Each structure stands twice: as C-alpha cells, then as structure tokens.
Amino acid sequence: MNNLLTDRDFWVKYWESKTDLSVVIPKNYLFHRQLANIVSSNRVKTAIELGGFPGYYAVFLKKYQKLEVTLLDYFVHPPITEALLEANGLTRDAIEIIETDLFKYQTLKQYDLVLSCGLIEHFNDTADIINRHIAFVKPGGTLFITLPNFKAINGWFQKSFDRDNYDKHNIDCMDPALLAKICTDAGLTVVQARYFGKFSLWLENEKQQSIGVQLLKKSMWLTGKLFTKVFAFESKQLSPYIILEAKKP
Numbered sequence: 001m002n003n004l005l006t007d008r009d010f011w012v013k014y015w016e017s018k019t020d021l022s023v024v025i026p027k028n029y030l031f032h033r034q035l036a037n038i039v040s041s042n043r044v045k046t047a048i049e050l051g052g053f054p055g056y057y058a059v060f061l062k063k064y065q066k067l068e069v070t071l072l073d074y075f076v077h078p079p080i081t082e083a084l085l086e087a088n089g090l091t092r093d094a095i096e097i098i099e100t101d102l103f104k105y106q107t108l109k110q111y112d113l114v115l116s117c118g119l120i121e122h123f124n125d126t127a128d129i130i131n132r133h134i135a136f137v138k139p140g141g142t143l144f145i146t147l148p149n150f151k152a153i154n155g156w157f158q159k160s161f162d163r164d165n166y167d168k169h170n171i172d173c174m175d176p177a178l179l180a181k182i183c184t185d186a187g188l189t190v191v192q193a194r195y196f197g198k199f200s201l202w203l204e205n206e207k208q209q210s211i212g213v214q215l216l217k218k219s220m221w222l223t224g225k226l227f228t229k230v231f232a233f234e235s236k237q238l239s240p241y242i243i244l245e246a247k248k249p
Contacts, residue, residue, distance in 0.1 A: 010168070022083035025060050031117070031146060031196075032060070034243065038142050039065045044112040048072060048136055050102065051119035054080045058095045059088050061113075070096040070111070102132055110138040117146045126173040127182045134186055137248045143188065145244040146196070149174050153224065154201050154240050161213050165204050179244045188246040195239035198228035202240075 038044060039061075046068045049058040053073040062069045071081070076099040082092045098105070114136040123129040130145070137143050150158055150166065151174050158166040173179070180193035201221045203209060209217075228238060 021054050021080050022087045023056075024087055025056055025063060027064055029056070029060050031057075031243070032064075034245070035061065035115075035144065036065065038113060038144060038245070039067070042112065042140075042142055044142070046070075046111045046138075047113035047115065048111045050114065050116040050133060050136070052116065053077070054084050055095060055097075056084070057115060057117055059084060059090065062090060062094050063088050067113070069094075070098060072098040072100065072102065072105070074101055075099070107136055109136075110141065111136055112138055112141045113144065114141065115144040115146075118148065120145060121147045121150075121169045121173055123173075124170055126170065126178065127185075130179070130182050131186055134183075134188065134248065139248055141248050142191075143183070143244070143246045143248065145179070147174060147242050149195060149236070149239055149242050151175075151236055152195075152238055152240060153199075153220070157201055157217065157220070158203070161209065161217075162203055174242055176242055176244070179242070180246075183244065183246040188248055191245040191247060193244045193246075194242070195234045195236055196241040196243045197234065197239045198232055199224035199238045200240035 035057075044065070044067060047058075047061050048070040049055065049061075050072050051074070052058055052071055053076050055071040058069045058071040061067045076097055078097070081097060085092055085094055114133050116133060120126060120129045120133075133143055133145065148169070149155065150169055150171050155166070155171070176193040176195065180190045183190050183193075201217055201224060203213070203217060206214060206217065224238065
C-alpha cells in the first residue's frame with residue numbers, strides 16, 4: 001500500500017465530480033499521431049489501456065484504428081463507459097472491460113500495444129508499475145506511456161493552487177531518462193522518451209477555483225501559447241507531457 005498515492009475512494013470521488021464524460025473522441029485526439037504511427041508501423045491488432053477509465057484512448061483505438069481493445073482499471077462505472085461508446089457510434093460490447101486491481105491481477109493474455117495515459121505517476125515505485133505494464137506486452141509488442149510533466153510551469157501552478165492534487169503525483173518519476181533506464185533494464189528497446197507538447201496549463205475542477213485563480217490561469221495560458229507559437233520547442237520547463245515508447249524483443 002505504500003506504493004499508492006491514491007486509493008479507490010479517491011478515484012470514486014474524482015469521477016463522481018466530473019460531468020459531461022460522454023464526449024465524442026476526435027480523430028486528432030491528443031497523441032493521435034504517435035498512436036497511429038505505432039499501429040501502422042507494427043501491424044498492431046490488439047491493445048489494452050491500463051488505468052484508463054472511462055476509456056477515451058480505448059475508444060479512440062477502436063473507433064479510428066479498428067483494433068481489438070481492452071480497458072483495465074481499478075474503478076469502472078459501466079453506465080459512463082457505455083454512454084461514451086454510444087456517443088462515439090460504438091456498441092456496448094465494442095471493447096472488453098476488466099475491473100480489477102492491477103497489483104493482484106495475473107494476465108493470461110498479452111497485447112501488441114499496451115498503453116496508459118496518466119497512470120504511472122500515481123505510484124511511488126515507478127519501476128514496479130512500469131514492469132506491470134511490460135507483463136502485458138507481447139514479444140515484439142509496444143509499450144506506450146504518457147504522463148504529465150509537473151516539473152514544468154504547469155507543475156508550479158498545480159502546486160500553488162491545487163496542492164492536494166499535486167501531492168497525488170510522484171514528481172520524481174517525471175524524468176524521461178529515468179523512464180528510459182527502467183525500460184532498458186527490463187530488456188526493452190527504447191524508441192523515444194522525451195518531453196512532449198509546446199505549452200499547456202490546467203487545473204482539476206477549475207470552476208471550483210476563485211475568479212482570481214481562473215483569470216490568472218487564463219492569462220498565463222495565453223502568454224505561454226503566444227510564446228511557444230514564436231519559439232516552438234519542447235522542453236522540461238514548458239512541455240506539459242512526457243511520452244515513453246519502447247519495444248519488447
């Protein structure tokens with residue numbers, strides 16, 4: 001349990017606080033180019049999204065890449081996922097859903113693509129959680145992990161105005177070199193481990209923040225967007241995400 005920065009109760013309350021979860025997933029969804037390239041380059045047929053409820057990336061891969069997709073998470077509320085599938089023109093059984101504790105589940109199936117987006121940073125032992133991902137990867141398959149970069153300006157903003165949410169994240173794991181080393185030590189070939197995106201800024205439940213914080217966020221967001229439009233580069237200081245892609249031999 002010392003490995004967990006969150007628990008089931010946290011995620012139940014987190015998702016219950018959200019509205020309008022049944023959105024239409026666009027073709028240009030975040031990381032769409034990276035995922036499309038992995039699918040086409042590696043002839044991917046099967047994929048599993050770990051910790052991905054309500055299943056946005058599972059839906060994206062089913063809807064646009066026509067993969068056989070599984071969603072695995074510790075907390076799944078079926079009506080939300082079913083509504084999401086319906087909003088995207090998919091049947092209720094379009095994706096397989098496994099509600100289980102990743103730390104107790106022993107998979108009997110491996111996949112061409114194993115991905116998680118915003119999962120590993122909620123655990124203290126980064127090597128352990130990544131190796132649990134690797135267990136799902138077929139020989140020759142691909143591991144794709146994304147996480148926020150709270151060592152950037154966005155992290156300062158989170159720490160300053162939503163400390164409770166900030167403390168639910170393992171800041172030390174937000175290091176591309178560390179993530180690459182963990183994969184290399186596990187015998188994988190690292191394709192890329194880098195900062196991703198020019199600039200972004202967000203707060204969970206922004207509408208619950210004071211007007212002053214909301215205005216500050218908007219002004220910083222606009223300034224950052226204008227700056228990175230002129231100076232378009234990805235960096236530790238500005239990029240909002242980190243991506244890791246590795247191949248299993």
